[in-house]
Every structure is written in C-alpha cells, then in structure tokens.
Amino acid sequence: MRCLVKAKAEEGLWLEERPVPQIGPDDVLIKVRKTGICGTDVHIWNWDAWAQKTVPVGLVTGHEFAGEIVALGRDVTDLKVGQRCSGEGHLIGTHSRQSRSGRFHLDPETRGIGVNEPGAFAEFLRLPAFNVVPLPEGIDDEVGAILDPLGNAVHTALSFDLVGEDVLITGAGPIGIMAGAVARHVGARHVVITDVNPDRLALAARVADVVPVNVAREDLREVMGRLRLVQGFDVGMEMSGSPAALDQMVEAMVMGGRIAMLGIPPGRTAVDWSRIVFKALTIKGVYGREIFETWYKMIAMLENGLEIRGVITHRFPAARFEDGFAAMRSGLSGKVVLDWT
C-alpha cells in the first residue's frame, strides 16, 4: 500500500510502499478514503525538537481520517465490513485508574496513531475495534476526516456552560474557528475570535457567526465596548499557544471567568498568576477528545445543523501531499484534506 512515512531524520515526509497492516483479533482493517493534515503532522514534517524525541523514524504518519471497514478481527462482533467510519486515534491502555474508571481520555498510557503507532496517511489502517466510530449517512468522508480536530474544538468548547455567555477565543486556526461555530451552535451570545493573521480571521468570519478581531491592529477593549461587554468575557478558549494571547485573555475575563486551554505554549512561559487569583479564574487544560462522549456530542451537533465544512480550504489527491503540506506551512490555509481513493 501507499503511505506517508517519516522515512528519514530530517525535514519532510516520503510516499512509500509498505505491506498492508496485519490485524489482531480485536482490530479492524480500514480502507482510508480521506485524511486531514494536522498541525501535529507539520511538526513531524518539520522534524522539530518535539518530533525528534517523540516520533520513531520509519513511522507511517497521520491521525485524522475517514474510511471504510474492509476486514474484521476474529473477536469483533459489533461492526460490519463495508461500514463507513472515522475513529479515535488515541489508543488507550487498560491499567491506569483513569482508564479502569472509564475516564479513557485521561489515561497516561495513551499512544497516538501517526505519532507513536502506525498512522492513517495510508491506503489501509489497522485500528482497535474499540476506537472505531461509525459514520451516519449525513456525515460524508470529508467531514469524517476532520472529526479529530472538531473533537478538540468540541471538547474545549463544551468544557464550560456556554448558553447565553460571552466567549473569547484566542487563535483563529481551524480548531479555534470550529470552536467558535460550536459555541454559537450551543447558544453563546457574543463569540469574539482574535488572531494576528488576517487570512485566518477572514476564514473565521466566513465559517462561523463570530466577531473577528485582529489584535495587531484593533484594540480588544474597544470591541468589547462596542458589544457592551461591561465586565468582560465569561468563558475563554485559548487556542493559539501564544503567551501574549493568554495574557490578553486573562485581562479581558470577568471576575470568576472560566478558561479552557488547548493551545500549547512554547516551553516555560511567564504568567501573571496574581491576576488569575484576584480574578478568581478557573483554568482547565484540554487534551484530545473525551472518549467517547465528545464523539457522540459532535456527531449529534453535526446532524442537528452544526456547519463546519467551510474550514476546509484545500483538497489534494494523496500523491500531491507536498502541496498539502506547503499550504499548511504557509499559515494561510484552513484544514487541508488528502484523498487516498
């Protein structure tokens, strides 16, 4: 099969031929149709310090996918050949207290496909049946291929009650934009999204009913005045990893506000903790998706009118993966989807 491999310890990925994966008794074999390129994949492409210490050379990359089940392991009884599916790319263990008490997304033994284990940038993917999420008719392969990042957005957005609340999202990447769409879908009042990249802010305004603010040029306080946010934002979602964005968010929150953080700051950064204490803020770190609660919620919302397809800006056949990564690395793209059929 064709697959995208981290074949060398240097910048890039390589399209190679590999044998179709063998499946175990509890696995399924999935014929991959569409995959999304993630920021994580760009780190792996760039071979930065994180990728070098995490990703084994020779690994098949990719973790955002939709496809069709083509073979079942001996003990798999609740899935069918021919079923369209996506799936949770975090492979959990069964030993930790978190796992054994059903909080699968908090399992410290978690391993990721396309990061630690063979991934989805391939014509075929082996996945534990446990991780498979069947796709209903109304969700096509393209949207199915970006349920992983939509799940990040949903997990972050649903961390706190948003009904009637004013929300600030810092970072207008695809996940920030999708989080904005989710926040509006579930009944937030004002959703303001900030960035310094005009293309991403324009995409945000096209995809979701949000107020885009370029903080390099506009004063967030002025925008808040215009929206009559007297005290500030009730809920914040930090999606940029920028220490300056978090700082601005803390400043713009109400007393007792709540912040969910998905963006990953670079290493150790300075934080004004006294302001967080005096504002009585709650800060929650978000990792991955709640397995599988987030999947149920997001599929229900998609079936109930949540519209996020506009976040996909580029589509390429898998053979043109280099164009896909160039679009991602330009910083001008939304989601980039590769077609493996």
Ligand code: ZN
């Ligand atoms: Zn991803």
